[in-house]
Amino acid sequence: MDVFALGLDHVLTMSALGAIFIGTILGVAVGVLPGLGSVIGITMVLPFTYSMGQIPALALMLGIYCGSVYGGSISAIVINTPGTPQAAATALDGFPMAQRGDADLAIGWATAASVIGGLFSVVVLIIAAPQLAAFSLNFTSIEYFALGIFALICIANVSRGAMAKGLLAGAIGLFLATIGVDHVTGDMRFTFGSFEMTAGISLIPAIVGLFALSEVFMRASESATVKAQIAHNVGFRLPPFSQWMPRLWLLLKSCTIGSFVGTLPGTGAATAAFIAYSEAKRSAPNRDKLGTGEPDGLVAAESANNAVTGSAMVPTLALGIPGDPVTAVMLGTFIVHGITPGPRLFTENLDLVYAIFLILIGVNILMFFIGALGSQLFTRALRMPEPLLMTMVTVIAIVGAYGVRGNPLDLITAFLAGVGGFILRKAGFPLAPLVIGMVLSQMIENSLRQGLLLTRGSFLAFFERPIALTLFILTALMLAWPAIRWLRARRQEA
Amino acid sequence: MKFIRSSIVALAAAAGLASTALAAEFPAKPVTIIVPFSAGGGTDITTRTLAGPMAEALGVEIVVKNTAGAGGTIGAAETARSKPNGYTIGMMPVGPMTTQPHLRELPYNPESFDYICQAYSAPSSLVVRKDSPFNSLQDMLEHAKANPGTLNYGVQAVGSIPHVAGLGLAAASGAEFTFIPYKGSAPTFKAMLDGSVDMFVAHISFLTKNSDQVKSLAMLTSERVSTAQDLPTATDQGVPMHFPIWGGLVAPKGIPAEAKAALEAACEAGMNSEAFSSRMADLRMPLAFMGSADFEAFVNAEFSKNDKLLTAAGLKK
Numbered sequence: 001m002d003v004f005a006l007g008l009d010h011v012l013t014m015s016a017l018g019a020i021f022i023g024t025i026l027g028v029a030v031g032v033l034p035g036l037g038s039v040i041g042i043t044m045v046l047p048f049t050y051s052m053g054q055i056p057a058l059a060l061m062l063g064i065y066c067g068s069v070y071g072g073s074i075s076a077i078v079i080n081t082p083g084t085p086q087a088a089a090t091a092l093d094g095f096p097m098a099q100r101g102d103a104d105l106a107i108g109w110a111t112a113a114s115v116i117g118g119l120f121s122v123v124v125l126i127i128a129a130p131q132l133a134a135f136s137l138n139f140t141s142i143e144y145f146a147l148g149i150f151a152l153i154c155i156a157n158v159s160r161g162a163m164a165k166g167l168l169a170g171a172i173g174l175f176l177a178t179i180g181v182d183h184v185t186g187d188m189r190f191t192f193g194s195f196e197m198t199a200g201i202s203l204i205p206a207i208v209g210l211f212a213l214s215e216v217f218m219r220a221s222e223s224a225t226v227k228a229q230i231a232h233n234v235g236f237r238l239p240p241f242s243q244w245m246p247r248l249w250l251l252l253k254s255c256t257i258g259s260f261v262g263t264l265p266g267t268g269a270a271t272a273a274f275i276a277y278s279e280a281k282r283s284a285p286n287r288d289k290l291g292t293g294e295p296d297g298l299v300a301a302e303s304a305n306n307a308v309t310g311s312a313m314v315p316t317l318a319l320g321i322p323g324d325p326v327t328a329v330m331l332g333t334f335i336v337h338g339i340t341p342g343p344r345l346f347t348e349n350l351d352l353v354y355a356i357f358l359i360l361i362g363v364n365i366l367m368f369f370i371g372a373l374g375s376q377l378f379t380r381a382l383r384m385p386e387p388l389l390m391t392m393v394t395v396i397a398i399v400g401a402y403g404v405r406g407n408p409l410d411l412i413t414a415f416l417a418g419v420g421g422f423i424l425r426k427a428g429f430p431l432a433p434l435v436i437g438m439v440l441s442q443m444i445e446n447s448l449r450q451g452l453l454l455t456r457g458s459f460l461a462f463f464e465r466p467i468a469l470t471l472f473i474l475t476a477l478m479l480a481w482p483a484i485r486w487l488r489a490r491r492q493e494a
Numbered sequence: 495m496k497f498i499r500s501s502i503v504a505l506a507a508a509a510g511l512a513s514t515a516l517a518a519e520f521p522a523k524p525v526t527i528i529v530p531f532s533a534g535g536g537t538d539i540t541t542r543t544l545a546g547p548m549a550e551a552l553g554v555e556i557v558v559k560n561t562a563g564a565g566g567t568i569g570a571a572e573t574a575r576s577k578p579n580g581y582t583i584g585m586m587p588v589g590p591m592t593t594q595p596h597l598r599e600l601p602y603n604p605e606s607f608d609y610i611c612q613a614y615s616a617p618s619s620l621v622v623r624k625d626s627p628f629n630s631l632q633d634m635l636e637h638a639k640a641n642p643g644t645l646n647y648g649v650q651a652v653g654s655i656p657h658v659a660g661l662g663l664a665a666a667s668g669a670e671f672t673f674i675p676y677k678g679s680a681p682t683f684k685a686m687l688d689g690s691v692d693m694f695v696a697h698i699s700f701l702t703k704n705s706d707q708v709k710s711l712a713m714l715t716s717e718r719v720s721t722a723q724d725l726p727t728a729t730d731q732g733v734p735m736h737f738p739i740w741g742g743l744v745a746p747k748g749i750p751a752e753a754k755a756a757l758e759a760a761c762e763a764g765m766n767s768e769a770f771s772s773r774m775a776d777l778r779m780p781l782a783f784m785g786s787a788d789f790e791a792f793v794n795a796e797f798s799k800n801d802k803l804l805t806a807a808g809l810k811k
Contacts, residue, residue, distance in 0.1 A: 041535035047542060086683050137688045184675050186597055186652030186809070195571065320704050321684045325532070328680060332539055334701055336776070342706040348507030371522055405532065405562040430733060445505050451676045454646065454690055 004288035006353025010055045011362070019056040020359060023063020024366045028374065030064070031071020033401010034393075035208045037084040038068040046329065054337040054352070060360045061330050066363045070114040070371065073302055074378050077106045079393055081212040085203055085304045086269035088435045091211065092158060093290065093297030095197055097132035102292050103379045104237040109298040112238060117303035118364035120255035121310030123261060126357050131263045132263045132311070132345055133318035141450035142462050146471035147267070148444035151268055153478050154274040155433040158291065165429045170307065173437020174444075176201050183442070184449045196409045203438055205401035205410040206417045210431055212397040213418025215391045220426060236375040238296065246285050247299055253279060254300040258307025260293045263314045263321045269305035270439045276304030282481055310360055317341050317353065332436040520580055520693040520753040524555040527743070528584040530569025530578075532562040534698070537741060540614055541585045543773050548764030552756065566590035567600055567653060574602035578746040580753025583610060587741035588655050592797045596654045596804045599811050604797050608754060611761035612784035612792065614774070615721060615740035616697045617719045618659060619710040626693075631712040631731040634693070638669035643756070647671035648682040648691035653809060656695035658800055659737040660808040661712050667731050697739055698722060699777035721778040740782065742789050758786050 010346065023045075030041035041064040041247075049057035071344075072087030072193060090110060097106040124132070139147075146454035152170075159166020177189045180200025191197035254276040261272035267330050280300035281290050290297045312323035320341040322328035334341055379419055401414035421431055455461035516544040529532045542558055558642055563567035564591055565604060573584030581807055586607075595603050607804055620631065638645050649657040652675050673696040674691055676682040679700065685691045687707065698719065712728040716736040719727075728735040743761055745754065764770055765783050774781055785790060803811045 024609060039533070042750075043538075046533075046539075089526075090512075110573055128572055138683070140688050140690045183677050184652070186675075188598060197567075198598075199568045202563075266681055301516055316682075319684075320707065321687070322680050328535075329533075335699075339775075340703060340706075343706060344706050405568075407568060416749070450676065450685075450690075452673055453672065456672075 003350045004354050007358060008349040009350065009353040011059070011358045013055070015053060015056040016059050017360070017362075019052070019059035020063050020362050020366060023060040024067040024363050024370060025063075025341045027064035027067020028071035028074075028370050029282045030065075031068035031083045031087075032378065033075050033396055033400060034075055034081045034083050034212050035397060035403060037072070037086075037204065037205055038065055039329065040403060041068050041439065042326055042329045046333070049333050050336060050388035054339065055103045055355055055359075057332050057333060057337055058330075058356060059363075060338075061333060062356070063284050063363045063366075065119055065326050065330070066306070066360065067367060067370070069306055070111070070118075070367050070430040071300075073110040073114065073305075074371075075109060077110060078103060078378055079212070079389070081205060081393070081397070085435070085439060086273060086308075087301075088207065088270060088432060088439075089154075089273040089305075092277065092432055093292070093294050093303070095294050096291070096293030097295075097298070102237075102293075104375065105239060106293075106298060107371065107375045108226075108236055108238045109295050110302045111236070111368060111375070112244075113254075113299045113302035114306040114371075115364050115368045117258055117306035118309055118367065119194040119361065121259045121307040122305070122357055122364065123260040123310075124307075125313055125360070127308045129314045129318050129353075130343070132314045132454055135267070137319075138467055140465075141152050141447040142465055143455060143468045143471070144264070144266070144447035145444060145451050145462070146468040146475075147261075147264070147271075147308055148440050148447060150475045150478075151271050151278075151440055152436070152444070153475060155436050156479070157278045158432045158436070159430055160281075160291070162428060162430055165427075166275040166433045169424065169429045169431065170433035170437040173434040173439075174441045176206065176434075177244060177438045177441030178204075178445065183446050184453075186244050196407075199405070199407055199409060201413055202407075202410050204403060205414040206438060207220045207318055207435060208397045208401045209414035209417025209419075210421035210434065212393050213414060214421030214425055214431075216394055216397075217418060219386060219390055219421075221426075235379060236372045243295065246293060247296060248283050250280060250296060250326075251299055251303055253283075254303040258304035261304075262308035262311030262323060265315045265321045266443070268312075268324045269308040271307050271443075272303040273305040274436055274439070276300040278478065282478060298391070303356075306364075313356065313360075317345055317356070318343060333380065514709065520750065520756045521552055522555045523581060524557055525549075525552065525580070525757075526557045526559050526582045528569050528573050528582065528587065529560050530560055530562065530566035530573075530584065530590055531560065533560045537585060537587055544613055544761075544764050544770050546764075547769050548760045548809045550767075551760040551763035561803065565594050565653075567594050570594075571601050573744065574606040574746055576746045578608070578748040580749045582744060583743050583745045583757065585741055586744050588739060588796065589653075591793055592800045593653045593655065593658055593742075593804065595797070596801050596810050598700075603694060604793055606747055607787050608742035608747055608749050609790035609793065610745060610754060611755045611765075611786065612740055612742035612778060612782055613761060613765065614742075615738040615782035615784075616699060616777075616779050617722070618655065618714045618737050618739050619698060619701050619725070620659075620663070620693055620696050620712050620714060621686075621701060621708040621710055622693045624709050626706055626709070628711060629709075630726070631728055631733060633670070634711055635667050635669050635733075638671065639667075639742065640800045641672040643670050643672055645649075645669075645693070646675050646691040648685050648694035649675050650674055650694070651675065651677070651678050652681050654699035655739050656735055658734065658803050661803050661809075662735055662737065663728070663733065665806060666735065680704050695737070699779060702778045719776075720780045738782075742784070742793075754786060 048292040072084035073090040075083035076087040076091035080095040082088045094106045126394040155170035159265040257276045258272040283485045322331045529538050545556040570590040576582035647660045713725050714735045714737040720740050
């Protein structure tokens with residue numbers, strides 16, 4: 001208990017509390033702006049953290065991290081453009097809900113689900129960080145491959161009603177991510193001899209183009225007279241408690257999925273949100289309405305992606321392995337401040353670990369208030385005259401696309417993705433499968449090929465590993481589920 | 495009043511001096527350093543740490559610009575293509591300078607640059623898990639020779655220095671490894687902890703940070719490292735090897751001599767500053783300044799050394 005008090009002492013200082021406050025606000029802001037994401041936010045403050053104390057520096061970065069994962073959902077809901085790739089699944093139900101005029105309610109669901117997901121993962125971190133870290137070491141490339149295949153089912157789940165088109169879009173996404181360096185042989189693929197193409201298609205400019213620019217093109221293509229004037233509710237509306245009750249089980253499951261995926265280095269919040277969305281599609285109370293502005297979809301995606309934040313700290317703190325690019329930057333800062341992550345951290349610097357827990361709790365609670373107060377501002381953006389709003393979206397999208405790598409090719413990527421997205425939408429293709437394909441492509445391909453190197457070329461050896469086998473069986477079951485349900489329904493009728 | 499008047503006079507004089515200085519000398523405006531990797535990585539952080547004190551020495555601001563992609567070659571090409579006036583330079587690490595040009599056709603080569611200074615040179619180390627049965631390079635090599643191809647050697651990227659070092663080790667000792675490429679250091683480290691790979695080559699700062707979980711079989715240096723006297727080198731253990739992970743400032747070919755001299759001096763001053771040297775000391779990295787001429791000769795030597803190793807391994811395109 002003394003150590004806990006010491007941890008509390010670290011956090012209850014003006015500088016630490018101030019850093020939590022500033023970090024969270026900044027995080028939500030970079031999350032909201034499409035293209036600017038968690039990594040850019042953290043890098044922006046990196047120079048300041050060197051001269052700050054240990055705890056305030058950590059507080060600032062954790063605030064930005066959690067805030068940005070949440071912030072991405074707001075732009076997904078309001079302008080149908082995930083502010084960060086992590087929020088891609090949020091747009092699926094968030095935007096239709098906003099179109100219905102319930103942007104305030106959508107932000108309410110997303111905010112509450114985010115905060116619950118975030119807090120849930122802190123609890124996970126507190127209870128089981130060292131054990132989970134040890135468990136994550138059972139995941140070699142072979143298990144990552146199995147997990148990637150499992151996550152891929154989400155493509156089918158978001159494509160109901162346009163299955164062939166959805167699968168095709170997913171395949172396009174998988175393909176686009178193969179352009180550029182082949183990470184296993186070092187060869188160049190599909191670059192057509194162009195040096196610029198060797199950098200590959202970057203995910204963020206592609207998302208910015210696919211969603212934001214294609215939205216601009218869509219609106220520009222519609223004649224002004226046809227445009228329905230939607231009376232948008234502005235502000236922030238929390239769904240009543242009675243609405244939460246039937247969704248508790250879904251919430252708990254999504255939080256668990258997010259927390260688990262977060263402990264695996266190199267997966268991330270986007271994958272977690274897709275897996276949770278798939279599971280919601282299979283088992284949520286209103287699964288048939290998913291994709292039409294159903295709260296279930298928001299709850300699943302947002303609680304899962306925010307549950308990643310706390311648990312991504314598990315391998316970072318307990319093993320010294322960063323879970324994603326964001327925690328990698330954080331890890332660098334830990335070391336500058338004389339904190340050495342690794343198994344010993346939990347025995348020798350427990351006060352610091354407690355301080356990190358407390359900071360995460362503070363950040364998540366603060367996020368709720370920022371969401372509640374800030375959404376006034378965000379939802380008002382919807383009432384802006386459309387030409388103005390779309391101009392702003394275009395400017396932000398271009399800045400975001402270029403800002404990530406400073407590579408002019410990314411601007412062309414964003415533009416072409418915008419045109420491509422426009423054509424696909426006009427032709428009735430869903431865009432989400434394309435993003436899912438792009439997010440998962442490299443993980444699936446690289447882990448498959450690494451796995452084959454490890455097994456010296458044997459596919460059969462993949463099925464000898466219990467965790468991988470379990471995931472393969474789950475994948476098969478998930479795919480067969482609609483058929484099973486249909487059979488069951490028929491038997492009941494008969 | 496008198497004080498104010500004299501201050502104004504002094505200010506005006508200073509302004510006058512400054513403007514004549516601007517017209518005649520380098521630098522007259524902010525300098526941009528291109529980092530060919532993303533913000534927040536090791537190269538980026540080292541560059542940003544150096545940029546502060548270097549800007550003080552130069553008397554103008556330094557802007558760090560990250561142009562990432564394709565193993566650092568996009569940023570290197572951008573540097574080579576920039577106007578050779580000294581206002582755009584690049585922090586170029588060993589990979590894009592001396593290994594990538596052998597792996598595929600690039601719009602630049604070492605001839606495309608003027609050399610300013612070497613800014614860092616991290617000794618590398620062959621690391622294994624702390625609980626590994628191997629305690630020396632010889633232990634490991636004996637096992638590898640008795641069981642050819644069974645040991646997995648993780649590499650952070652195909653054709654990177656850790657990979658080239660492994661090829662060098664295999665060539666020098668006659669041992670065989672199965673190379674497994676991951677994407678960056680974190681996944682490679684994870685693969686070693688989960689038992690997928692038996693060893694990999696890392697930066698000395700990695701060894702410092704993770705001394706709980708890994709141990710060094712050999713430092714891959716020609717002599718013992720000043721900041722790690724206790725760690726035996728591969729050379730000590732009968733396999734002469736030298737694979738530092740270095741980087742330095744380069745400019746597009748043909749910058750004015752005075753700009754080159756001013757940047758070289760500022761680089762040296764920046765590296766000797768308290769801010770930079772204490773950060774290097776934290777990471778157990780020796781300060782490794784090298785002036786323009788030395789650095790150029792060194793890069794050319796590294797270029798042909800890596801050429802030979804990559805050609806012998808059949809990776810050269």
